[in-house]
Amino acid sequence: xxxxxxxxxxxxxxxxxxxxxxxxxxxxxxxxxxxxxxxxxxxxxxxxxxxxxxxxxxxxxxxxxxxxxxxxxxxxxxxxxxxxxxxxxxxxxxxxxxxxxxxxxxxxxxxxxxxxxxxxxxxxxxxxxxxxxxxxxxxxxxxxxxxxxxxxxxxxxxxxxxxxxxxxxxxxxxxxxxxxxxxxxxxxxxxxxxxxxxxxxxxxxxxxxxxxxxxxxxxxxxxxxxxxxxxxxxxxxxxxxxxxxxxxxxxxxxxxxxxxxxxxxxxxxxxxxxxxxxxxxxxxxxxxxxxxxxxxxxxxxxxxxxxxxxxxxxxxxxxxxxxxxxxxxxxxxxxxxxxxxxxxxxxxxxxxxxxxxxxxxxxxxxxxxxxxxxxxxxxxxxxxxxxxxxxxxxxxxxxxxxxxxxxxxxxxxxxxxxxxxxxxxxxxxxxxxxxxxxxxxxxxxxxxxxxxxxxxxxxxxxxxxxxxxxxxxxxxxxxxxxxxxxxxxxxxxxxxxxxxxxxxxxxxx
Ligand code: HEM
Numbered sequence: 001x002x003x004x005x006x007x008x009x010x011x012x013x014x015x016x017x018x019x020x021x022x023x024x025x026x027x028x029x030x031x032x033x034x035x036x037x038x039x040x041x042x043x044x045x046x047x048x049x050x051x052x053x054x055x056x057x058x059x060x061x062x063x064x065x066x067x068x069x070x071x072x073x074x075x076x077x078x079x080x081x082x083x084x085x086x087x088x089x090x091x092x093x094x095x096x097x098x099x100x101x102x103x104x105x106x107x108x109x110x111x112x113x114x115x116x117x118x119x120x121x122x123x124x125x126x127x128x129x130x131x132x133x134x135x136x137x138x139x140x141x142x143x144x145x146x147x148x149x150x151x152x153x154x155x156x157x158x159x160x161x162x163x164x165x166x167x168x169x170x171x172x173x174x175x176x177x178x179x180x181x182x183x184x185x186x187x188x189x190x191x192x193x194x195x196x197x198x199x200x201x202x203x204x205x206x207x208x209x210x211x212x213x214x215x216x217x218x219x220x221x222x223x224x225x226x227x228x229x230x231x232x233x234x235x236x237x238x239x240x241x242x243x244x245x246x247x248x249x250x251x252x253x254x255x256x257x258x259x260x261x262x263x264x265x266x267x268x269x270x271x272x273x274x275x276x277x278x279x280x281x282x283x284x285x286x287x288x289x290x291x292x293x294x295x296x297x298x299x300x301x302x303x304x305x306x307x308x309x310x311x312x313x314x315x316x317x318x319x320x321x322x323x324x325x326x327x328x329x330x331x332x333x334x335x336x337x338x339x340x341x342x343x344x345x346x347x348x349x350x351x352x353x354x355x356x357x358x359x360x361x362x363x364x365x366x367x368x369x370x371x372x373x374x375x376x377x378x379x380x381x382x383x384x385x386x387x388x389x390x391x392x393x394x395x396x397x398x399x400x401x402x403x404x405x406x407x408x409x410x411x412x413x414x415x416x417x418x419x420x421x422x423x424x425x426x427x428x429x430x431x432x433x434x435x436x437x438x439x440x441x442x443x444x445x446x447x448x449x450x451x452x453x454x455x456x457x458x459x460x461x462x463x464x465x466x467x468x469x470x471x472x473x474x475x476x477x478x479x480x481x482x483x484x485x486x487x488x489x490x491x492x493x494x495x496x497x498x499x500x501x502x503x504x505x506x507x508x509x
Contacts, residue, residue: 030066135321203320229264283299345477384412
């Protein structure tokens, strides 16, 4: 199957060389007409039953209806995705993503801004007057904060610093699973809720340099209030994204989702600010001349940015907002793939068992099968169903001229299950990632993105997933207990549509 894509690429490149220069942008296959005023072709993408939640299925339908087998670009008019000029091109060949990344420029643009969230942040100048954070800023302001925090967040040693403490958080996760599972059948009906507590605890440990105790049987009331506010904040963000944006033209607080989001944000911001200010005092009191790699991330950020800067607070909040739902849902859906493929679960457990109970940095490098399993999970269920980038200068893709300021969009959820890219795409086969000579493009599965705007929490996320999976599988056999297969859809990220019900059976020692 993968060979057929190679053939199509070959035929297309031969035909391109035969022609005189690139073909005009307007010749890229498209839908009839320019669609509705202001919305363009949006309703084609968002129509039911797939809807916005599974937009990629609509896109696949458009591909089948409007493109021939060897056509791998679709041109659309989509002002909501590209307010500048509406020009959007959907890519169906992962190798073309490489070309787009090469033209994303110094300040990559990921898509239209989340205006409601910006509006909320603007109401807190005590925190956001200097910068509104990595997720929401663009251009110079994004570059300014990214370059200041990138090294301390992305370097592998920064994550390794936390290996022992994340292992103790993961042990608490195992303890809470034992304590909260049903007495007789050892089941937890809302496992992702437990995983959220784990991810919140782990990322707070890094972002706020504090153990909050989210996985304790008795949680401190202030911590509980903040965790619950975080959960509400996530819900209301999804609500804001999917409902009529009345907050744009009416007083924003009349909108239920906006009001709930803003109230939750207040609790979250005040808590974070308080914790970072506490940390500043703590670090001042015990200033040491330790080497940088022996210091916590927050201490390094405060030292670099200065005691008066609000950027450490902004960054800490960003780590929580971007790092909890992503990691916890991934852990849940990854365990689902391992639970419904018990032979793979056993094989992974064997790898873990060969490493012992307390992991070292060297052990992390030895987890080859784990990495293959996780990558295979991301192929089937990526956290981000799609990737958006605007090209900042003219380029040529598949022999067509792509003018500057065109938005290019591709669906990770389609690449991963495309039978012309992956053999047996519906099967969970981690072994495909261990083969020396791979037949698929390295751009077909890029769970953390690529280029200067890629996920800045990648190292922490990988560590949290690695350690939690290791602890869970060396303690339990995991079985899927929902009545049917997992269903999921886009809600800011890909998330399960239902509670995830697992059985955690103790391993026989
Ligand atoms: C399984 C876990 C995670 C996945 C799969 C994931 C994936 C992603 C992806 C795909 C992007 C967009 C990249 C792009 O546009 O090229 C992103 C951005 C981002 N992620 Fe993650 N992420 C995860 C966990 C985390 C964690 C734990 C943190 C906390 C430090 C984090 C912080 C961020 C931030 C701040 C951005 C915005 C970066 C920027 O725009 O400069 N993520 N993530």
